[in-house]
Amino acid sequence: xxxxxxxxxxxxxxxxxxxxxxxxxxxxxxxLVSFLYQEKAAGTTIFPPGSQIFRAFDLTPVNKVKVxxxxxxxxxxxxxxxxxxxxxxxxxxxxxxxxxxxxxxxSDVGTLVSANGDLTAWSxxxxxxxxxxxxxxxxxxxxxxxxGWETFTDSAIKALAENREHLVFMLWGSYxxxxxxxxxxxxxxxxxxxxxxxxxxxxGFFGCKHFSSANAYLISQGLSPIVW
Numbered sequence: 001x002x003x004x005x006x007x008x009x010x011x012x013x014x015x016x017x018x019x020x021x022x023x024x025x026x027x028x029x030x031x032l033v034s035f036l037y038q039e040k041a042a043g044t045t046i047f048p049p050g051s052q053i054f055r056a057f058d059l060t061p062v063n064k065v066k067v068x069x070x071x072x073x074x075x076x077x078x079x080x081x082x083x084x085x086x087x088x089x090x091x092x093x094x095x096x097x098x099x100x101x102x103x104x105x106x107s108d109v110g111t112l113v114s115a116n117g118d119l120t121a122w123s124x125x126x127x128x129x130x131x132x133x134x135x136x137x138x139x140x141x142x143x144x145x146x147x148g149w150e151t152f153t154d155s156a157i158k159a160l161a162e163n164r165e166h167l168v169f170m171l172w173g174s175y176x177x178x179x180x181x182x183x184x185x186x187x188x189x190x191x192x193x194x195x196x197x198x199x200x201x202x203x204g205f206f207g208c209k210h211f212s213s214a215n216a217y218l219i220s221q222g223l224s225p226i227v228w
Contacts, residue, residue, distance in 0.1 A: 010024050010054075011054070012054040012057050012058065013054070013057050013058045013061050014061075015061040015062040015063060016054075016057040016061065016062055016156070018062075019062050019156075019159040019163070020152070020155055020156060020159065023151075023152055023155050028148040028151050028152075029148060029151075029152060031147075031148060032147050032148030032149065032152070035147050035148075036135065039137070044137055044138075045137070045138035046135050046136070046137060046138070046144075047074050047075065047076060047077075047078075047080070047081040047135065047136050047137075047138060048074055048081040048082050048083045048135070049082075052081075052082045052083035053083060053134050053135060054083065054134070055082060055083025055084060055123075056083055056084050056085070056123065056128055056129050056130050056131075057128075057156070058083075059084075059120065059123035059124060060123050060124075060126060060127065060128045060129075062159070062160070062163075062164070063164075064126045065126055065128045065160055065164065065167060066125070066126035066127065066167065066168065066218055066223060066226065067126060067127045067128070067167065067168040067169075067170065067214055067218075067226060068127075068128045068130060068157065068160065068167060068168070068169045068170065069085060069086070069127060069128070069129050069130070069170045069172075070085065070130055070131075070132065070157075070169070070170070070171055070172070070176040070179060070180060071085025071086055071129070071130065071131040071132070071176075072131060072132050072133065072142075072173075072175050072176070073131060073132070073133045073136050073141060073142055073144075073145070074131055074133070074134065074135065074136045075088065075095065075136075076136045076137070076138060076139055076140060076141050076143070077138070077139065078138070079092050080092055080095070081136070083134075084119055084120065084123060084129035085129040085130055085131045086098050086101060086117075086119060086129060087117060087118060087119035087120070087129060088116075088117035088118065089116075089117075089118050090116040090117075090118060091116075092117060093116075093117065094115075094116070094117035095117065096197065096198045097195070097196045097197050097198075097201075098117050098119075098196075100196040100197070100198065100201045100205065100206070101196050103206065104196070104201075104205060104206055104207075104208065104209075104210070104211070105211050105228045107206070107207070108208075108209045108210070108211045108212045109211050109212050109215070109228055111227075111228050113228070121227070122226065122228070125226050125227065126226070127226060128160075130153060130156065130157075131153070132149065132150050132153050132175070132176075132179060133145050133147075133149040133150060133153075134149050134152075134153070135149065150179075153179075154179065157169075157179065157180065157183070158182070161182070161183045161184060161187070161188065165187055165188070166187075166188065166189075166217075166218075166221040166223070167188045167189070168188070168189045168190075168191065168213075168214040168217055168218065169183055169188055169189070169190045169191065170191050170193075170210050170214070171190060171191065171192045171193075172192075172193050172194065172195045172196055172205065173194060173195030173197075173200065175195075176195075177192055189213070189214070189217045191208070191210045191213055191214065193205045193208035193210060211226075211228050214226065215228075
């Protein structure tokens with residue numbers, strides 16, 4: 001794993017390590033690390049693999065973030081989760097929510113998105129693809145909720161919201177909207193819509209035009225747009 005039990009060192013990109021330094025010493029985080037080690041020692045399969053738990057942070061340093069897309073939990077089946085919300089690596093086909101995200105991008109900005117579900121290229125452009133919970137037990141959706149990850153990712157969002165300006169936060173569904181409720185709307189662009197899940201996409205995710213809205217805002221701030 002990327003968490004070393006001897007000294008609880010966390011291997012995470014340096015700017016994030018600095019921004020979140022206070023979190024690693026807190027009781028909730030120590031408890032979270034202990035929980036993960038106990039699960040691993042018991043032979044439990046955890047997704048994503050240890051080296052990819054902090055991949056969203058590793059690919060998108062603090063000063064490179066332009067857009068934040070909040071997810072909830074990692075995918076819980078094999079060969080899906082790799083540390084980026086909504087993203088999967090080939091040959092895994094795009095899951096239903098990502099298929100709907102691609103549909104909205106095509107409708108919104110005209111981009112014919114790749115057939116694979118790997119969103120690494122977005123991350124490298126400054127899109128922080130952050131799940132609220134960074135691990136999950138195999139085949140058990142939501143199994144690592146309320147273990148401490150939500151507090152940690154709240155701190156990451158707070159660090160961005162308070163120390164950066166002119167970011168775009170895409171909050172899809174009520175869970176993400178509650179998590180991002182504190183973000184200063186006068187300092188950042190906050191875009192809200194129903195979740196892209198097939199259960200809710202037709203209630204307003206389709207047609208939300210978040211991708212063109214994000215790029216228009218970035219351009220207005222003198223920043224390069226995202227190639228979605």
